[in-house]
Amino acid sequence: MSFFKRLKDKLVGNPTEEEKVVAMNEEEATEQEQDDVTVPAQIEKVEEVSVTESPIETEIPGTIEDQEQQEVAIVEEPEVEKKPSAWSITQKFKAGLEKTRNSFTSKVNDLVARYRKVDEDFFEELEDLLLQADVGFETVMELMDKLRFEVQRKNIKDTNGIQAIISEKLVEIYEQGEEDLIELNMQPKDELTVILFVGVNGVGKTTTIGKLAHRLKSQGKTVVLAAGDTFRAGAIDQLQVWGDRVGCEVIKQSEGSDPAAVMYDAIRAAKNRKADVLICDTAGRLQNKVNLMNELEKVHRVISREVPNAPHEVLLALDATTGQNALVQAQTFKEATNVTGIVLTKLDGTAKGGIVLAIRNKLHIPVKFVGLGEQMDDLQPFDAERYVYGLFADGLDKELQNNED
Ligand SMILES: Nc1nc2c(ncn2[C@@H]2O[C@H](COP(=O)(O)OP(=O)(O)OP(=O)(O)O)[C@@H](O)[C@H]2O)c(=O)[nH]1
Numbered sequence: 001m002s003f004f005k006r007l008k009d010k011l012v013g014n015p016t017e018e019e020k021v022v023a024m025n026e027e028e029a030t031e032q033e034q035d036d037v038t039v040p041a042q043i044e045k046v047e048e049v050s051v052t053e054s055p056i057e058t059e060i061p062g063t064i065e066d067q068e069q070q071e072v073a074i075v076e077e078p079e080v081e082k083k084p085s086a087w088s089i090t091q092k093f094k095a096g097l098e099k100t101r102n103s104f105t106s107k108v109n110d111l112v113a114r115y116r117k118v119d120e121d122f123f124e125e126l127e128d129l130l131l132q133a134d135v136g137f138e139t140v141m142e143l144m145d146k147l148r149f150e151v152q153r154k155n156i157k158d159t160n161g162i163q164a165i166i167s168e169k170l171v172e173i174y175e176q177g178e179e180d181l182i183e184l185n186m187q188p189k190d191e192l193t194v195i196l197f198v199g200v201n202g203v204g205k206t207t208t209i210g211k212l213a214h215r216l217k218s219q220g221k222t223v224v225l226a227a228g229d230t231f232r233a234g235a236i237d238q239l240q241v242w243g244d245r246v247g248c249e250v251i252k253q254s255e256g257s258d259p260a261a262v263m264y265d266a267i268r269a270a271k272n273r274k275a276d277v278l279i280c281d282t283a284g285r286l287q288n289k290v291n292l293m294n295e296l297e298k299v300h301r302v303i304s305r306e307v308p309n310a311p312h313e314v315l316l317a318l319d320a321t322t323g324q325n326a327l328v329q330a331q332t333f334k335e336a337t338n339v340t341g342i343v344l345t346k347l348d349g350t351a352k353g354g355i356v357l358a359i360r361n362k363l364h365i366p367v368k369f370v371g372l373g374e375q376m377d378d379l380q381p382f383d384a385e386r387y388v389y390g391l392f393a394d395g396l397d398k399e400l401q402n403n404e405d
């Protein structure tokens with residue numbers, strides 16, 4: 001099967017007529033929320049959209065109310081599995097990667113227009129652009145080798161369509177091997193799965209816990225949250241707000257208490273309630289790094305003593321907007337705990353979304369989820385095809401149309 005056929009199947013899926021209507025309604029709702037964005041339901045109709053204001057920088061009046069209404073609706077029907085259509089998930093990646101696309105892809109387009117012919121100078125400039133987008137040195141080198149080889153093999157002379165080849169090769173690089181690790185390591189039915197979140201302060205741990213709890217709840221799971229950040233004032237309340245919003249019980253003690261004791265309580269409570277998943281929040285800031293790492297070790301120890309083989313996931317939250325610094329943080333945490341996956345938050349807030357590829361290549365820890373915005377359903381499992389589509393949406397729309405079967 002050709003790359004584009006595969007890509008199209010993945011991005012658009014095979015929606016039933018009913019799903020198409022649902023997708024269109026969802027997209028209309030999004031349009032109303034975002035006001036200035038047009039999101040057509042059919043790939044053939046995708047047009048260039050106007051620049052959306054970033055949710056980080058702007059508060060749209062009414063958004064909070066709208067959000068609350070949506071949340072109430074979700075809390076009322078927790079048992080119903082609302083499976084979003086493939087295309088609506090694709091659109092989330094497209095929206096979340098808008099900053100990167102506007103910065104990186106417009107430069108690539110500019111390059112293509114200036115060069116027309118593929119030659120060594122073109123490759124060198126492209127290499128620079130990829131490095132600027134934080135893709136990471138090794139990945140860029142690997143990609144450039146693949147591109148040169150492909151261009152030679154297919155005897156490609158002009159730069160038209162080079163975005164499509166870059167997309168294909170990026171997916172190829174990302175998908176080498178570790179695909180299966182993206183799924184969360186969930187325990188069989190009737191057994192408790194424990195997920196521990198770690199990361200420095202402000203990266204988005206607590207917010208991501210809320211979003212993940214919402215995600216798991218909408219899959220019909222019972223989720224309990226453990227307020228393990230007893231250090232920062234307000235952290236416990238923040239988790240409680242998420243618990244109320246999503247409809248999950250939050251196990252907590254007073255500020256300043258021992259986080260390991262909170263975990264102990266939370267595990268007992270989760271077992272008593274026959275919960276499917278316990279998600280544990282932790283502090284991102286302590287007096288010093290040694291304290292932070294010691295605390296994590298202790299928390300880890302208590303969890304694994306109470307539940308065999310737990311924690312089943314240790315998810316490290318990294319803030320995509322911190323660029324290469326995120327890689328340094330990851331190294332530190334990797335040394336202190338057995339990190340099983342990364343959640344890359346705030347991908348929507350950076351123009352250097354290439355960091356996903358650098359993390360994968362440098363750390364060999366799978367990026368399990370990406371944060372594409374601040375709404376409850378803006379946490380998505382990482383998906384190389386959708387990510388690449390987010391980078392090159394406009395160029396790829398044309399290719400996908402040309403490859404109609
Ligand atoms: N735009 C955007 N903002 C996000 C995302 N994830 C988290 N945030 C925001 O990042 C800020 C910090 O998030 P928190 O969840 O409080 O971070 P934390 O890691 O728990 O921080 P500490 O509790 O201080 O350790 C909040 O304003 C979130 O709304 C995301 O994917 N996109």
Ligand SMILES: [Mg+2]
Pocket residue numbers: 205206207229235281
């Ligand atoms: Mg927090």
